[in-house]
Structure formats: C-alpha cells, structure tokens
Amino acid sequence: MFTVRTLAAACAWLCAAASAHAASASASSHASPKAEVIHWWTSGGESAAVKQVAQAYRNAGGVWIDTAIAGGDQSRAVTINRIVGGNPPTAAQFNTSKQFLDVIEAGMLNNVDTVARAQNWDQLLPAPIIDVIKVDGHYYAVPLNIHMQTWFWYSKSAFRKAGIAKEPESMAEFFAALDKLKAAGIIPLAHGGQAWQETVLFSAILANMGGKELYLKSMRDRDQATLLSPAFRKVLLTFKRLKAYVDAGAPGRNWNDATALVISGRAGFQVMGDWAKGEFTNARQVAGRHYGCMAGLGPGTPYLIQGDVFVFPRTDDAQAVKAQNLLANVVSQPGLQVGFSKLKGSIPVRTDVNAAELDLCAQKGIEIMKDRARQAGVTEVYLTPDQNGAMQDVLTAYWNTNMPAEKAQRSIANALKY
Structure with a gap:
C-alpha cells in the first residue's frame, strides 16, 4: 500500500x-x-x-x-x-x-x-x-x-425442507436452525473462504452478541480492556463454532458463488452484505417469497453501514x-x-x-x-487499512487453523493497539 x-x-x-x-x-x-x-x-x-x-x-x-x-x-x-x-x-x-x-x-x-x-x-x-x-x-x-454488511440471508425452500418454521431471533435459535439444515442434508452456512468474508462473518457475530456497546468499544475505540475481555473471547469462540456448518468447498469461493448456493436452495444461510440481494434480483427471486433477509437476530442489533x-x-x-x-x-x-x-x-x-x-x-x-x-460503521470505517488488514489476517488464521481463541484475542488486541 x-x-x-x-x-x-x-x-x-x-x-x-x-x-x-x-x-x-x-x-x-x-x-x-x-x-x-x-x-x-x-x-x-x-x-x-x-x-x-x-x-x-x-x-x-x-x-x-x-x-x-x-x-x-x-x-x-x-x-x-x-x-x-x-x-x-x-x-x-x-x-x-x-x-x-x-x-x-x-x-x-x-x-x-x-x-x-x-x-x-x-x-x-x-x-x-x-x-x-x-x-x-x-x-x-x-x-x-x-x-x-451483516445481513442474514436464507432460502425459503431450504427452511421448508429442514422444517424451520420461523426466523431465528437469538444466537441459540440460529444454531438450532443450522443443526436442522445440516440434518436435512443442506449446507447450513454458505461461506466464501476469503479473508474479508471471514471479517464480515466475525463482525456479524460481534454485533449480534455484544450489541453496539461492545462493537464500538472494540472496533471504534480499540479499547484494550474490552478486546481482552471474556465477552470478546466468547464472540471469538462463537465465530469459530460456525466453521462446523460450512462445506468443504468454501475455501477461495467468491461471495456471489456462496450466494448462488442459497439461491438454488443448496444452502440455508449466508451472512453477507446487502449487495448479495442484487444476485437474488438478477436470478429473478423475490424477497419474502423465495428468500428471506434479517438485519440481525434481535430488534436492537447495530446496523453496520458503509x-x-x-x-x-x-x-x-x-x-x-x-x-x-x-x-x-x-x-x-x-x-x-x-x-x-x-x-x-x-x-x-x-x-x-x-x-x-x-x-x-x-x-x-x-x-x-x-x-x-x-x-x-463497519470495521473499515473505524480502522485504518493497516489495522483492518492486521485484524483480518488474525481472523482468517484463527478460522482456518487450530489457533487457540486466547492467542487470537491477544493478537487482535495487539494489532489494534496503535
């Protein structure tokens, strides 16, 4: 750069x-x-x-x-x-x-x-x-x-096949829906294994679990006590837990190819920015009929914009x-x-x-x-490109390896220290 x-x-x-x-x-x-x-x-x-x-x-x-x-x-x-x-x-x-x-x-x-x-x-x-x-x-x-950046998109047909009656309204209900999709032979979470997409997914978990306060203290304020807190560690553990619901073809996949899995009903969910909706529209699918969209898992979830x-x-x-x-x-x-x-x-x-x-x-x-x-704002609103890139490197390494959550937490805190 x-x-x-x-x-x-x-x-x-x-x-x-x-x-x-x-x-x-x-x-x-x-x-x-x-x-x-x-x-x-x-x-x-x-x-x-x-x-x-x-x-x-x-x-x-x-x-x-x-x-x-x-x-x-x-x-x-x-x-x-x-x-x-x-x-x-x-x-x-x-x-x-x-x-x-x-x-x-x-x-x-x-x-x-x-x-x-x-x-x-x-x-x-x-x-x-x-x-x-x-x-x-x-x-x-x-x-x-x-x-x-952090909409939850889902396939109506996949929901019907898996017996999911309603949109999840909490992290517990989200994981319960993922389990039902997996049991039905459907890819629970469509994901593109690229570093920026892992940052999007992590941001969604941070915003939905920690609310605006934890999100801003972490990303805007880069508060060291917050980044090293049990609450932030819990977010990291929940983020990594999602890896079990992603298919083996995810590494290197483009975001729009992941969206195509939801459009076809081969996958249940995708967490991605609302640019994904353009792909549904291009495929002549209608919101509320063929697919659903959730801005978060609760009414007070921060709306992460760019x-x-x-x-x-x-x-x-x-x-x-x-x-x-x-x-x-x-x-x-x-x-x-x-x-x-x-x-x-x-x-x-x-x-x-x-x-x-x-x-x-x-x-x-x-x-x-x-x-x-x-x-x-999204992470790039508050972090410099170097800071965001350093955090992204840690997140993708944590997602793709056996890195302990404690090490990832310390590395993120160190990356955002200055």
Whole structure:
C-alpha cells in the first residue's frame, strides 16, 4: 500500500502533468464531458446496477468510459497506481471507509464541497458516512448508496425442507436452525473462504452478541480492556463454532458463488452484505417469497453501514473537472440512487426517495436507518487499512487453523493497539 509520504512525493509530478494536459485540452472545451470510471462492479447484479449509472451519465450529455476491474483490492490498487503515475481516471469507486484517506492527505483528490453544500450533506447523511468522506472540513467523495454488511440471508425452500418454521431471533435459535439444515442434508452456512468474508462473518457475530456497546468499544475505540475481555473471547469462540456448518468447498469461493448456493436452495444461510440481494434480483427471486433477509437476530442489533462512493482525482483540466462535476450531480439524484439500489441490493444514501419502489429488504433497511441509535460503521470505517488488514489476517488464521481463541484475542488486541 502507498504511504502518505509516497503519495505526497508523487503529487507534484501529477499536478504538473495535469497542468500540461490542460493546455492541450482547452481546444476541445465544447466537447461532451468524457468520464473514465474505474470500478469493481463485475458480478451479475453489480454489472446491471452500474449500467444504470452509465446510462444516466449519457442521458445527462456525458460520455462514459467503463473500466471494470474484478475485485475491490485489485481495483483500488489500479486506481492508486494510476493516480501516482500521472494517468488518473476521471473517477473511481471506493467503499465508504478510510480506504482513500492517504490519497486525500496527499492532496490528490478534488473535493466535492459544491455538491455537498447544495444538498446539505451535513444534515442529510448518517454520521458514520460523514466521518470518512469529510476530512478537515471538506467532502472528498460522493456517496451513491448505503450498504449494510451483516445481513442474514436464507432460502425459503431450504427452511421448508429442514422444517424451520420461523426466523431465528437469538444466537441459540440460529444454531438450532443450522443443526436442522445440516440434518436435512443442506449446507447450513454458505461461506466464501476469503479473508474479508471471514471479517464480515466475525463482525456479524460481534454485533449480534455484544450489541453496539461492545462493537464500538472494540472496533471504534480499540479499547484494550474490552478486546481482552471474556465477552470478546466468547464472540471469538462463537465465530469459530460456525466453521462446523460450512462445506468443504468454501475455501477461495467468491461471495456471489456462496450466494448462488442459497439461491438454488443448496444452502440455508449466508451472512453477507446487502449487495448479495442484487444476485437474488438478477436470478429473478423475490424477497419474502423465495428468500428471506434479517438485519440481525434481535430488534436492537447495530446496523453496520458503509456503501459505495466515487472519488475524483485531482486535475486542473477544465474538461476533466466538467466531467467530474457532471458525474457528481448525476449520482446524487434520488431517481438514479433508487434505480441503482434496486439492482445492487443497497439503499439510497438520500432520504428523500420513493421507498415504495424498493423491495422488502431495502424497506427494512430504510426503516432501521431512521433510528440513529442503531447506526454504526463497519470495521473499515473505524480502522485504518493497516489495522483492518492486521485484524483480518488474525481472523482468517484463527478460522482456518487450530489457533487457540486466547492467542487470537491477544493478537487482535495487539494489532489494534496503535
């Protein structure tokens, strides 16, 4: 990963290159705004959703150049390499997190304060989102949607086959349902054995067992006493207990392939962000009829949010800035956010949208978001990429080996100490 110092050193070169390019571009100032957009929306549901953004941009008079790169880590790496190398895209997708903090601190992004002021983001947006896209009084990303990371998805047909009459409302009931699925010959828990997916699963257990207090003390405050407490150790033990309900084909499996197991009824549950709903939609399944969704195992479970944003690499090229401003305004519109979320599985970041157009699960999410007491950020909102990566390494090692819970606990506490 690039450090702030590396990015800052490259910034002067980039700015000089951008200024030189501006002179040659001035002759075409009347051309349609052209935006090359880097993103990682490549699964079926994601691909359908991003086409909504591309078409809306074209409808507004722009030219969309699509650069899709599979995998968030790979896509972000390409974006940062190109920014540092002096060949930045017009815009790039990031998650609503600290993933782009180094780039902001190096002065390599244009801010979007004009759009933020016009739409009153200070009052409109949830605090966990503002905390990562507003730095030193300036907004540096345009949020498109809100994702909740730890939904419990389940197959209605698998429930019927296993004799599960109702949604589990506690951790004990969840494990009882997993046991019934296993007895019925169904994969109890569809899981993709990738490190980030294990972090999602762990976050779900932490939020559902410890509530908002334990979650925030652990992830936001990185409180050492909390991280070394019996309560946190119990979360780790419960997380590892789930390994017995995952099939042998899980290692290396992509998240959408795990979702496909639930869609087909071969698996009962998946714990995954609401982007998974885009896969159900793409398979023509209907929430409440073919599959179910639970935001948690109890009414007070914290709603762990992030989302997708566009960032705009710094440039003085008038045409590029024009294209950036057009895209910022396009993705901020309520109609586009609804159309995108219907296919992506998310909910709009704006509150002044027609929720009736969205499905049952999205409406649940919108209703929960009205209760600010339930709002919390995902781990990447509170932790730096290095901290989150270090914790993720411990969790995946703990999940995949015979590492004792006590060692995992000490290692996480040490990783989050500084």
